Amino acid sequence: MTNRIILARLYQVLQPYRTKLLIAMVAMVIVAGFNAAQAYMIKPLLDEIFYNKDGRLLNILPLILLAVFFIKGIFYFLYSYLLEWVGQDVIKDMRNRLYGHFNYLSLDFFQKNSTGELISRVISDVGLLQGSVSHALIHLLRDFFTVISLLGVIFYMDWRLALMSLIFLPMAAVPIIFYGKKFRRISTSYQQCMGEATSILQETIQGARIVKAFCMEKHEMKRFAATMQKLFDTLMSETFYRCLSHPMVEFLGGIGMALIIWFGGVQVLKGDSTPGTFMSFLAALIMLYEPVKGVSKINSTIQSGMASATRIFNLLDIKTDIEEKQDAAVLPLFHNCIEFKDVIFSYNQEEPVLRGINLKVRQGEVLAVVGPSGGGKTTLANLLPRFHDVVGGAVLIDGHDIRDVTLNSLRSQMALVTQQTILFNDTVRNNIAYGSLDCSEEDIRRAASAAFSIEFIEELPDGFETIIGESGARLSGGQRQRISIARAILKDAPILVLDEATSALDTESERKVQKALENLMKNRTTIVIAHRLSTIKNADRIIVMQAGRLVEEGTHDRLLQEHGVYEGLYTMQYAK
Ligand SMILES: Nc1ncnc2c1ncn2[C@@H]1O[C@H](COP(=O)(O)OP(=O)(O)OP(=O)(O)O)[C@@H](O)[C@H]1O
Ligand SMILES: [Mg+2]
Structure with missing residues (x-):
């Protein structure tokens, strides 16, 4: 994504806040004006009060100063509060948008991206973006207005001196040019580390039992420490450039300042200028260098914000591969038959996992699916609620291709009990x-x-x-x-998809689970990936899947007589 595109999209995001931003901007202009006024006030202080001994003005000036601070304070509060508000609101929306987008994406997306990475997108990338939206925006705009009005002051005081000092202003751009790209790379690497760290934390906290059982605590600590070290290195490299750029700009500015003091001083001594003008000029110049120095600091915030924005927008751009058709119909209540028609499926576009499955399940039937591990049973079951779409062929419910109906009407007709209980x-x-x-x-x-x-x-x-x-x-x-x-x-739901877990239950709880399942299967059409002998025996029909193909089909007794794959599986697994 180019900077232009990112900025255009950020602009879109900020669009609804136009009025608030405008008010904030006006407040900033006012604050900047008062900043310049403060610098300007040094001139009457020196020239009128101390030089011309004007006592009346001495009584008024402090009051004016108080008023200036007071009014400036009000507008300062206004714009900083408003901008912070906008920043936080953008972040809230952005987090909701990202999370909403995750929910819309298909399972495939979650299998391809690590949990830690996605969490770090929503939590920390969005946070970085906020930093750049509100803080950088505040500084950039306020400093811009301040610089403009202070420039006004110095040109008004002494245009020749002003021109001279301007030669040194562009120096502030030096670190930006040098470090701009670096900051962005650093931010990317920072996010990578955060993603890794979140992943490790999430996996090992959730899997604490296994970590302990396999005595992997030390190993996991090392893995985590390595990520933390990488994070530290990344942050320190950012700190290095950030800390370096400040004195660099200051030194360059110092050269300019030294020259101006010398040149301006000479003019005051010669009587071409007053000490008031000179001091006022100097104060404005010092105030001018502050925001200019700040630019290089903000730059790092902006760069990392831009990098975050790229990652966030890239995520938001991912389309789901399970899309509902525009004119998707509502699937009527299931009443007749589920049909898998020449179904071909593969996860990676290469090796097919299902190689042409033809299967009909009548309403009210209990169909058991058995077969060796990795044969494609779970995959087959996952096609029914459209967790994945077929690569070839079609899945039909009562003659409707499931890709033509709404996801809600399809999924609300199915109840799922999965291999891992969630x-x-x-x-x-x-x-x-x-x-x-x-x-x-x-x-x-x-x-x-x-x-x-x-x-x-x-x-x-x-x-x-x-x-x-x-x-x-x-x-x-x-x-x-x-x-x-x-x-x-x-x-x-009328259709039940059961992926029985093979977890070793004792006979007592196995019996209870079995009875629970029998209750569940009553009056429903059930596709059950069966591991329990009793489920298989009670099934109306059994199909055997092997290497993505349907190899045998029939009732328990008939399949046993065939002396095929089923008999082998049966004697091996279930006949104990
Ligand atoms: N998300 C995935 N991405 C890529 N390949 C996958 C994915 N899920 C499963 N596979 C592969 O697809 C094949 C079929 O897996 P599937 O889970 O359907 O088997 P199964 O018959 O349910 O096995 P089991 O009895 O062990 O549960 C396996 O070779 C597996 O490696
Ligand atoms: Mg399975």
């Missing part, structure tokens, strides 16, 4: 009611009891109000599964 750090109630927020207390209890969870839930310290910890960490594996089954029961 629970949120919230109450048992809210976890069960996830996706059915407007259901009654009665419904939740009924779902929990159908999922054989009511007993253990009531034994929890706060019953349904118990917070279950991150990913349900305070529950047992079987309990977690039953909560997610209760969630699916509550959703009461």
Whole structure:
């Protein structure tokens, strides 16, 4: 992205704040004017009061000074508060926009980007952008106006001296030219480090059990420390240039100042100028160098803000690959048949994971999908709610291609119990009611009891109000599964997709989960990726998937008679 494009897009972002920004700008102009007035006031102080001994003016001048400070203070407050407000509001919107965008993107996006990176985009990149929007904008604009009005003062005082001092002003640009690109590279590397650090933190805090079990604490500490070191180096390199540029500009400015003092002093001595004019000029010049020196400092903020803006806009530009059609229809309530028609799918455009699947599931049927690990069972199930789109062929529900209907109407007809149970750090109630927020207390209890969870839930310290910890960490594996089954029961969708976890449950909890599943499958069309013997036996039909193909199909007894893949799987896994 070029600077022009970024600025144009930032301008768009700031568009709604035009009025506020305009008011702030006017306030800045006023403050800048008062700054210049302060420098100018030195002249009457020296010339009229001390030189011409005007006592009356001595009584008035301090009062004027107080008034100047007071009014300046009011406008200072106005513009800094307004600009900060705008900056914070932009940030709030930007964070919401990014998060909204994440939610709109397909699963593919989340599989390709690390959690830490995305978190760091929303939290720290947006923060950096804010720094550059409000702080840099404040300084840049205010300093610009201040410089203009102070220039007015020095030219008014002595245009020849003013011209001379102007030769040295452009010196301030030197570090900008030298370090501009560097600051941007540094900011990118800073964000990379932050992303890495967030990733490590998130993974190892969540996976603390495994870290400890494998005695990897030292290793993880080293990994984290290495990232922190990289972060430190990056920040120090930024600090190096930032700290260096200040004295550099000051020294260059100092040369100019020295010359002016000498030249101006000579003129005062010769009687061509008054000490008041000279001191006033000098004060304005010193005040003038302040903002000019500041420019190089702001530059680093602006550069890193621009780099952040690039990353944020790049993220916002990513399109979802699961797009709803403009004229997408609402899928009517499922009543007849799900059909996979010559379905081909691959994750990476190369090696297909599904190689031409033809399959029909009638309404009310329980279809078990079995097969060796990596055969494509989960992938097949993920096509149904359109987590991914087929590469070839089509998935039809009651004859509607699922790509032609709205995502809401499609997904609301399916309940999903996945291989990993996904629970949120919230109450048992809210976890069960996830996706059915407007259901009654009665419904939740009924779902929990159908999922054989009511007993253990009531034994929890706060019953349904118990917070279950991150990913349900305070529950047992079987309990977690039953909560997610209760969630699916509550959703009461006509189509059920079950990816049974293979986690080793003891016979008691396996029996409970099994019963919960039976309750769930009642009156529904179920596609179950089956690992439990009982599920498979109760299925109306079993299909065997191997290496992306449907290799066998039939009832349990028939498949056993065929002496094929199924028999092998069955004797190996289930016949114990
Ligand atoms: N997000 C992904 N990106 C790339 N390849 C993937 C992705 N998910 C799965 N695969 C690959 O697709 C193939 C099928 O995976 P899938 O998860 O569908 O297998 P499965 O039959 O469900 O296995 P299991 O019984 O172990 O759950 C595997 O070879 C896997 O490596
Ligand atoms: Mg799987």
